[in-house]
Each structure stands twice: as C-alpha cells, then as structure tokens.
Amino acid sequence: MVTRFAPSPTGELHLGNARTALFNQLLARRAGGRFLLRIEDTDSERSVDAHTRGLMADLRWLGIEWDAGPDREDGLGPYRQSQRGARYAQELAVLERTGAVYPCFCTALELSLSRRAQLAAGRPPRYAGTCRALTESERAARLAGGVSPTLRFRVPGGERIDFIDMVHGPQSFLSDDIGDFVVRRADGTAAFFFSNAVDDARMGVTLVLRGEDHLANTPRQLLILAALGLPTPAYGHVALLVGADGTPLSKRHGAASVRDYREQGYLPEAIANHLFRLGHSSAPHGLLTREEMAHAFDPAHLGRSPARFDEQQLKVWQKDAVHRLPAAAAREWLAPVLPAGLDEQSAAAFTAALLPNLLLPGDASPWVEIVFGAPPALEPEAAELVRAAGPGYFSAAAAAAARAGGDLPAIAGAVRAATGRKGADLYMPLRVALTGRAHGPELAPLLKAMPPGKARERLARFA
RNA sequence: GCUCCCUUCGUCUAGAGGCCUAGGACAUAGCCCUCUCAAGGCUGUAACACGGGUUCGAAUCCCGUAGGGAGCGCCA
Helix, strand or coil: CEEEECCCCCCCCEHHHHHHHHHHHHHHHHHCCEEEECECCCCCCCCCHHHHHHHHHHHHHCCCCCCEECCECCCCCCCEHHHCHHHHHHHHHHHHHCCCEEEECCCHHHHHHHHHHHHHCCCCCCCCCCCCCCCHHHHHHHHHCCCCCEEEECCCCCCEEEEEECCCEEEEEEHHHCCCCEEECCCCCECHHHHHHHHHHHCCCCEEEEEHHHHHHHHHHHHHHHHHCCCCCEEEEECCEECCCCCECCHHHCCCEHHHHHHHCCCHHHHHHHHHCCCECCCCCCCCCHHHHHHHCCHHHECCCCEECCHHHHHHHHHHHHHCCCHHHHHHHHHHHCCCCCCHHHHHHHHHHHHHHCCCHHHHHHHHHHHHCCCCCCCHHHHHHHHHHHHHHHHHHHHHHHHHCCCHHHHHHHHHHHHCCCHHHHHHHHHHHHHCCCCCCCHHHHHHHCCCCHHHHHHHCCC
C-alpha cells in the first residue's frame, strides 16, 4: 500500500490536514507500505517556500514522518509539483494528440459573465463549451491574436462514472453534470485536477484518503486517468473537521493550525491522540503511542459525518500527555517559564513538583514566583488559617525547618508533637504560610524545590 | 440554482432488521480516598433530527421534510 499527503504550501498546517496526514501515515505503516509527502505548489502566486518548510517541521513535530518527499527523494520524484513541469507537458501532449483536450481562449471576464448568467437562470455554472468546437483556422486566428489559451478537458457526454469510496460506499456521477475543466493554465502550468491525479498514478499511490471536499471532484480525476490509461487508486473521503459550533474549523475558532497549539504548549502526543479519534473509532482507550495507533487504526471505522475539534477533549489528552512526560522532556517543556540561570537540580525538583498540576507551561508561572521569589502575600482565607494556628505552631515549624531544611515529614512531625494537631489542621497552616494559597501542588515535593532557608524564613514570619 | 455528502448522550463514537429497556470513552454531578489541587475508586444524569412508509419486528431499509456541509474556479 502506498498512501500520500499532498498539501499546498499556502499557509500553516491546518488541523484537518494534519488529521488526513496522520491517517494516511498510519494506514501505510499498519500495512507495512509507504507514505509519501508531495508538495502541491503549482500556484506560484500563493505558494511560499517558508510554508513548505513550516509544513514539514510541523508534520515532524507531530511525529508524522514520510518515506519519500521533497527532502527525501527517490526515483519517483521530484516531490514538488513545481519541479514536475516537464512530466506534465508529456502527459498533456498525449491528451492533445488524442483530442481529449482542446485550447480555450475565453477570458476571465467572459467566463465570469457566463457563470453569472447561468446562475441567474437557475442552472449550474458550468463552462459553456464556447471553444469546444473551434475549427483549426479559428484557433490559428486567436493564437495569432496573441492570446495564450488554457487547455480544457473534453468531458464526454452521456456517461456514468462509478467508483467505490472507502468511507462513503458506492458513488455514481453523470458526466453530463460536469463541465469541461481546465487542465493547463494560460501560463502553461498544470492545474490541480490534472497534476494531482497524474502524480498519484505516477508515484504509485494505491490509496487516496483525503477530505470530503474532493468527493464530488473525483469523477474528473477518474476521467483524466482513464484518458491517459493510467491506473486509478482507491479513494476514501473523510468528513471535514468542524469547530465547537459545528462550522468549518477556521481562525475564527481561535486556533485552527498545528502551529497555534504548538506555540501554546500543547504536546504532539495530545494533538495526535485527539485527531486519531476524530471521525474514527478504535477499540483501545487512553493515550496511545504511535505504534499503538498504527496497530489500532481501522479504516473500516472512518466516520461519514463531520467531527468537532473540541478543545475540552484536547485538554484531557494534554493532561494525560503531560503526566506521562519523562523527567528530561518535562524540564525542556517547562524551560520557557523557568527562571533564567536556575540550576539543574532545582529545575528538576520544581518540575517534578508541578507537573501533576499543569496543563500548559504558563500554568507554572505563578508558582515560579511563589517558590523562588519573595514571600507571597496571604490570601484572606490563608491569613485566617495562619491566625488560628498561632505563633506557637509556627515557632515549632520554623525550628524544625532550621534543622531539617525542606523535609516536610520532619517539620510536620515536630509541629504535631508541639501542638497535637493532625490532618488538615496540621498541614494547611504550613501550606498557606509557605505558598500563600490554600490550593496547589503536593506540599512535600514543592518544599524540596524551594531554595535552602526559604521554608524556615517563611514559617518564622508568623512565629 | 443544480449535483453530491452528512444527522445516535454535552463531545468522540459502537451499532450493518430482532443480541438495543441503545453500549463505551471523555466531559459533568454525587460519594469514597485525601493537607489543598491533581490522580485513583464507586455511583448517577444524559442520545437514535422530524414525519411517513416497508416489516411480525427499524437507530438500522425506502420516501419526504428540516438543518448542516461540500462541489460546480486559469484555488488546491
């Protein structure tokens, strides 16, 4: 099995595209096949090289690696469409020779006028066929006039085009519903329907799993492939991803690209796991590794209805992924909010203490201040607890801290001996005196992360 | 406008005529555990868009309605 992901570098990696990339890679990996990355940059106006690099970086960050692509060429490339012009010219020449395509001299203005007129008349806005039956001399005359034509595919009349969609089942379209479409632009570059279909065939792609927006266009590609005598891949069209409000996912929803979430501190494993179950179901629950995903991915369980990219659900995965972060990776993830120049050991202790309570790195910022900064002011609730505990409580605590440093059991033990308190009565005053807050991470590891002497100093304030 | 696709708990989904008094996960509520939070354990609330058929029997098949989406580009 050979699958592919074929983005056009006109922006950042969209979550919906990231999902189709993930599905395709999983499909190939599970079957022991190959996964290709092809950059569809035939539109030089909108294609930006920086986006190609960004796309590849985001894909790799997400853990999606390709077997062949622009930076990993094999004999079937190049994997940038902008470099495949000569190949397209060859195929196009075949189509011209067989009369499957014809030059069209209509201007953009004529075409849009025609479209508008048809729409107004309650008809589908299809190409009217103006240039379809031009004679050789008429063509020569227009050519002489200096107009460079596009090439249109001559869609045969009265045919039925059938194919089986892997997710939607049997599909049937009428060729009479399809207007003649452009396969080569006036500037000589190949158009999407053509280059996309031809490349899939030439690169040996056997399964095209893509967004549902391509479903109704598939017959056009089948027509091209048939005219060229090229093999057709199997097709599958997954429903689009929508936002929490059910409308197509876009910037309006705050974030729609992988980059957006990456910059907020979301982990690739969290995003991949969320995407994995959107429009797809698999038996195992819980956070899956890449291997587990490849094993559990089931194309028979691809959904036909649009799935919502739900941030609340993403956060559940994120929490899980954060909790499972190995110590070194956790420190790196938290590095942006850690104080500059913090020693390795303190950073490790702080990270270990905070990790169970974090969703995003920014959540740790207040605690950086509490642990490493000046003694925190007490919240009203906290002040009340301190007052109720009284100076005796804190002189015992401070004395114990002076002896034992950041060892919570030692401090608590000393206070218990001095006051007879236990449970919440014993621990809460310590917590609020040390952190200023009634809520927070587990106290024992937090104390270990505090610079030496800080605990004693803070407890002594109330002695 | 025309063609096509879609519609099960809040969310992701299981479900291919009787196994469905519709299952699971997450979210949510309550309880337990507990120095707080988190984690964990237990219990609960919660859905077949609507209307007609077909059938002994329909979430599952057919028709229609409503709602959502896509395509009809010298964009991909």
